[in-house]
Amino acid sequence: xxxxxxxxxxxxxxxxxxxxxxxxxxxxxxxxxxxxxxxxxxxxxxxxxxxxxxxxxxxxxxxxxxxxxxxxxxxxxxxxxxxxxxxxxxxxxxxxxxxxxxxxxxxxxxxxxxxxxxxxxxxxxxxxxxxxxxxxxxxxxxxxxxxxxxxxxxxxxxxxxxxxxxxxxxxxxxxxxxxxxxxxxxxxxxxxxxxxxxxxxxxxxxxxxxxxxxxxxxxxxxxxxxxxxxxxxxxxxxxxxxxxxxxxxxxxxxxxxxxxxxxxxxxxxxxxxxxxxxxxxxxxxxxxxxxxxxxxxxxxxxxxxxxxxxxxxxxxxxxxxxxxxxxxxxxxxxxxxxxxxxxxxxxxxxxxxxxxxxxxxxxxxxxxxxxxxxxxxxxxxxxxxxxxxxxxxxxxxxxxxxxxxxxxxxxxxxxxxxxxxxxxxxxxxxxxxxxxxxxxxxxxxxxxxxxxxxxxxxxxxxxxxxxxxxxxxxxxxxxxxxxxxxxxxxxxxxxxxxxxxxxxxxxxxxxxxxxxxxxxxxxxxxxxxxxxxxxxxxxxxxxxxxxxxxxxxxxxxxxxxxxxxxxxxxxxxxxxxxxxxxxxxxxxxxxxxxxxxxxxxxxxxxxxxxxxxxxxxxxxxxxxxxxxxxxxxxxxxxxxxxxxxxxx
Amino acid sequence: xxxxxxxxxxxxxxxxxxxxxxxxxxxxxxxxxxxxxxxxxxxxxxxxxxxxxxxxxxxxxxxxxxxxxxxxxxxxxxxxxxxxxxxxxxxxxxxxxxxxxxxxxxxxxxxxxxxxxxxxxxxxxxxxxxxxxxxxxxxxxxxxxxxxxxxxxxxxxxxxxxxxxxxxxxxxxxxxx
Numbered sequence: 001x002x003x004x005x006x007x008x009x010x011x012x013x014x015x016x017x018x019x020x021x022x023x024x025x026x027x028x029x030x031x032x033x034x035x036x037x038x039x040x041x042x043x044x045x046x047x048x049x050x051x052x053x054x055x056x057x058x059x060x061x062x063x064x065x066x067x068x069x070x071x072x073x074x075x076x077x078x079x080x081x082x083x084x085x086x087x088x089x090x091x092x093x094x095x096x097x098x099x100x101x102x103x104x105x106x107x108x109x110x111x112x113x114x115x116x117x118x119x120x121x122x123x124x125x126x127x128x129x130x131x132x133x134x135x136x137x138x139x140x141x142x143x144x145x146x147x148x149x150x151x152x153x154x155x156x157x158x159x160x161x162x163x164x165x166x167x168x169x170x171x172x173x174x175x176x177x178x179x180x181x182x183x184x185x186x187x188x189x190x191x192x193x194x195x196x197x198x199x200x201x202x203x204x205x206x207x208x209x210x211x212x213x214x215x216x217x218x219x220x221x222x223x224x225x226x227x228x229x230x231x232x233x234x235x236x237x238x239x240x241x242x243x244x245x246x247x248x249x250x251x252x253x254x255x256x257x258x259x260x261x262x263x264x265x266x267x268x269x270x271x272x273x274x275x276x277x278x279x280x281x282x283x284x285x286x287x288x289x290x291x292x293x294x295x296x297x298x299x300x301x302x303x304x305x306x307x308x309x310x311x312x313x314x315x316x317x318x319x320x321x322x323x324x325x326x327x328x329x330x331x332x333x334x335x336x337x338x339x340x341x342x343x344x345x346x347x348x349x350x351x352x353x354x355x356x357x358x359x360x361x362x363x364x365x366x367x368x369x370x371x372x373x374x375x376x377x378x379x380x381x382x383x384x385x386x387x388x389x390x391x392x393x394x395x396x397x398x399x400x401x402x403x404x405x406x407x408x409x410x411x412x413x414x415x416x417x418x419x420x421x422x423x424x425x426x427x428x429x430x431x432x433x434x435x436x437x438x439x440x441x442x443x444x445x446x447x448x449x450x451x452x453x454x455x456x457x458x459x460x461x462x463x464x465x466x467x468x469x470x471x472x473x474x475x476x477x478x479x480x481x482x483x484x485x486x487x488x489x490x491x492x493x494x495x496x497x498x499x500x501x502x503x504x505x506x507x508x509x510x511x512x513x514x515x516x517x518x519x520x521x522x523x524x525x526x527x528x529x530x531x532x533x534x535x536x537x538x539x540x541x542x543x544x545x546x547x548x549x550x551x552x553x554x555x556x557x558x559x560x561x562x563x564x565x566x567x568x569x570x571x572x573x574x575x576x577x578x579x580x581x582x583x584x585x586x587x588x589x590x591x592x593x594x595x596x597x598x599x600x601x602x603x604x605x606x607x608x609x610x611x612x613x614x615x616x617x618x619x620x621x622x623x624x625x626x627x628x629x630x631x632x633x634x635x636x637x638x639x640x641x642x643x644x645x646x647x648x
Numbered sequence: 649x650x651x652x653x654x655x656x657x658x659x660x661x662x663x664x665x666x667x668x669x670x671x672x673x674x675x676x677x678x679x680x681x682x683x684x685x686x687x688x689x690x691x692x693x694x695x696x697x698x699x700x701x702x703x704x705x706x707x708x709x710x711x712x713x714x715x716x717x718x719x720x721x722x723x724x725x726x727x728x729x730x731x732x733x734x735x736x737x738x739x740x741x742x743x744x745x746x747x748x749x750x751x752x753x754x755x756x757x758x759x760x761x762x763x764x765x766x767x768x769x770x771x772x773x774x775x776x777x778x779x780x781x782x783x784x785x786x787x788x789x790x791x792x793x794x795x796x797x798x799x800x801x802x803x804x805x806x807x808x809x810x811x812x813x814x815x816x817x818x819x820x821x822x823x824x825x
Contacts, residue, residue, distance in 0.1 A: 045778040045791040077780035229774035230737030267683060267720050268773075308679055308718030325678035327717040386738035386779035393780060427737070460737045474740050478774070484717075588798045590750055610753075612746045614797045 008295035013174030016286055020165035033066040033087040033113045034094075038080065038154060040073035040239040041271050042232070046080035047101055054102035055083075058109035066113055072240020074154030075394030076141065082154075083108070084127055090116030093126040096136055141391050144410045146372060146398045148380045149356045153240035158275050161282040164243040170288055172362040173247050176254065177296045184255040184362065185211060191366035192378040193358075197223060197314070197351035198429070198455045199531070200377070200444035206348060210256040210338045213346035218258035221342070221349040222249055224265040224272070225319060227311035228427035229478060231458035233382045233394050234352040238265065238272040241356070242279035246302065248355030250289065251362065253300045256348055260301060264319055267306040277304050311428070311482035314456075315530045316341075316349045318484065329484045330530035353382060353457075373399030377443035381454065385411050388418065388463040397442065404438040407461055418463035421562075422547070426455025428475045428482075429535030431542030432468060451542040453535070467564035468547040469554050472539045473501040479536040489527030493520055494536050501540070505565040507631070509555035517544060517551075559631040566611040570635035571628055573602045573615075578625040585615035585626065595640050603638035653725070660689045664696050668703045675704060682715055691722045719774075727762045727769035729807050732786040736775030744783040748772060750800040751785070767811075768804070 039048050079098030086094035095118050111117045125136035137143045156163040176184050189204030226234040249261050280302050283289040291299050313319045313328040320342045322328040341347020361369045370378045377399040386392045390412030414420050422432045431452035440450050480494040500513050521537030528534050553559045560568040578601040586594045593608035616626040671677045701708040715721045733748040755768050762769035778784045781793025
């Protein structure tokens with residue numbers, strides 16, 4: 001490829017940029033109200049479609065003219081469906097409303113859109129500084145984040161390329177196309193960016209290898225096969241801002257000298273598939289993809305491949321196998337994909353988040369990026385924080401922030417006055433860390449040192465009611481199921497690990513089990529080819545290390561300290577507080593396990609009881625009579641009357 | 649019932665045959681072909697494997713091996729109201745398995761099966777991405793958050809009542825015509 005000759009890419013880009021600016025200007029200068037609705041999968045799941053319909057109906061009914069703007073997700077799952085209403089005529093700044101269900105939508109259409117009364121009791125805050133009402137950035141969940149990858153998520157319409165361009169999108173591409181490819185790689189190397197797929201391999205190094213690889217047609221693959229059950233940031237990025245990923249892919253292609261690219265996205269993410277496909281079409285139309293991009297001699301195009309759902313396909317060689325139409329089984333490395341990948345072509349595979357970080361780096365410079373995060377792990381990390389926290393959702397923080405800050409300050413801590421017990425980081429490959437590790441800074445190396453890993457970025461916070469043995473069993477059930485079956489230790493070893501853990505949760509644990517778990521885990525780690533097997537025992541090993549007493553209680557006392565393992569837990573009704581005549585628990589019991597005792601109070605038939613805990617929720621707080629105990633023997637026996645209730 | 653199924657399957661197979669023509673005869677098209685069949689017909693009938701294998705010139709067991717490797721593919725027809733219970737990490741911590749168990753008990757089928765009247769089927773899925781409202785179940789296209797065992801009963805009842813209402817209004821329409 002000859003170096004680009006004239007300044008044409010930027011000129012080309014400026015023309016598109018002017019069009020975007022004109023469109024943006026006409027949108028911003030609208031005097032009519034604008035309603036932004038978060039319409040990513042999470043928003044839709046919480047009812048955003050109904051909310052949008054309610055707004056449309058209310059606007060039509062009241063003959064109001066307002067613009068409805070579908071945007072992506074801002075990552076605040078606890079508040080979905082989220083709506084931002086900007087009504088310039090009211091004199092108020094744009095205001096963010098949480099949990100806007102249809103009723104609230106109709107109310108807001110009437111009061112705020114029509115009458116200009118923002119109904120302050122329903123707001124979360126204004127999105128712009130002003131001197132009337134609090135701003136959302138006054139809350140820690142908003143102001144303690146640093147958004148690099150997700151900066152534009154939730155602000156722009158993912159279906160409109162001009163929206164992205166008006167925010168400065170594709171400027172980095174135009175600039176970079178005028179420079180030699182080697183300079184882009186230098187910039188990425190000196191930024192210190194490490195692959196966000198989990199392992200943290202230096203991205204610049206990978207690009208150097210790919211650029212240096214022989215072979216004619218190189219290939220770029222964007223790995224969006226997010227398989228961790230509990231991590232969804234890749235999906236959110238593709239659904240909220242697909243163009244930033246597309247731009248990253250083009251830049252990667254230019255830097256390493258590739259002509260083709262594939263986005264490998266899970267078929268289970270239909271909206272992400274749709275939006276990224278549309279983004280590629282739009283980019284093609286504007287000359288950002290295809291032949292002679294922005295007038296430069298560089299040709300590049302992207303195709304979408306839908307992955308069929310196999311956790312192991314997150315592994316590079318397995319992913320390539322699956323595109324070739326085979327079962328996704330990892331191959332031995334070397335040869336590495338950068339030397340010999342899809343159909344023998346040199347293939348460079350990067351994660352969605354890695355690629356989405358490229359354009360901000362090239363736009364602002366490597367030094368800017370190095371200024372965020374830590375020395376060894378520059379930049380930001382995105383976590384999906386779920387489980388027992390007040391404000392779950394996606395959080396983007398600079399590397400180096402401690403777990404305590406993330407969980408307690410940003411995400412609001414543990415709800416219901418419960419105590420923090422453990423945090424599971426990195427999904428099925430990661431580990432559980434106890435309270436002592438809350439001051440661990442979040443970066444690649446510190447987490448590995450503590451026994452967890454960055455992994456996919458899934459983070460599950462557990463309160464005192466979680467049983468670590470059961471959580472380990474859950475993750476093993478997942479990895480055992482997802483093991484591709486190639487390596488004996490992974491295929492059979494994880495099965496045995498699972499059998500032992502199941503035995504423990506059912507109260508049939510044996511004293512030698514703990515040692516067996518440890519040696520078997522080590523064997524699986526040593527005897528597996530790919531990351532799945534090498535990391536599958538991590539949840540077991542870390543929980544054994546930090547929560548040994550729980551394992552021991554399960555084995556020696558047949559007791560689940562958290563009362564989570566159902567085989568070891570019994571429910572009973574405290575006859576001192578149970579009220580005569582109350583039937584609340586009877587009504588909700590799915591198996592008719594609750595009977596009336598001879599004293600006309602209630603008792604639990606332990607044979608029928610499936611331990612779902614529904615009676616505990618249903619029991620009125622003033623009686624609070626349902627008790628959950630472990631081990632089983634602690635539940636007092638209550639005699640069940642033989643006959644149907646006696647006549648009074 | 650079986651006759652109905654067989655007739656349906658025949659129709660599906662002939663449709664598959666005609667659609668295959670749109671694809672390149674290349675091994676790398678295998679997964680997209682299987683996805684196409686499932687997308688149009690909601691499942692992969694066993695007889696389709698042979699057709700696909702012939703088309704691509706690979707063995708039938710190769711096709712079967714790939715299809716069963718991936719979680720996306722299902723091999724029996726789903727119910728009219730497919731129920732997906734999320735067992736992602738957040739849902740598990742909040743009792744997703746109890747919800748699955750309640751659906752199974754109530755409908756008297758196991759996960760992966762369809763009721764005899766083909767009204768309901770149950771599937772477990774790993775994370776639908778609504779972790780904040782866990783535990784979650786998806787019926788048809790609708791996501792139901794903060795599930796509880798008592799909500800299982802009411803959701804199934806609601807689907808059944810709606811069906812009855814529809815049948816009644818249909819019968820009424822027919823009698824008035």
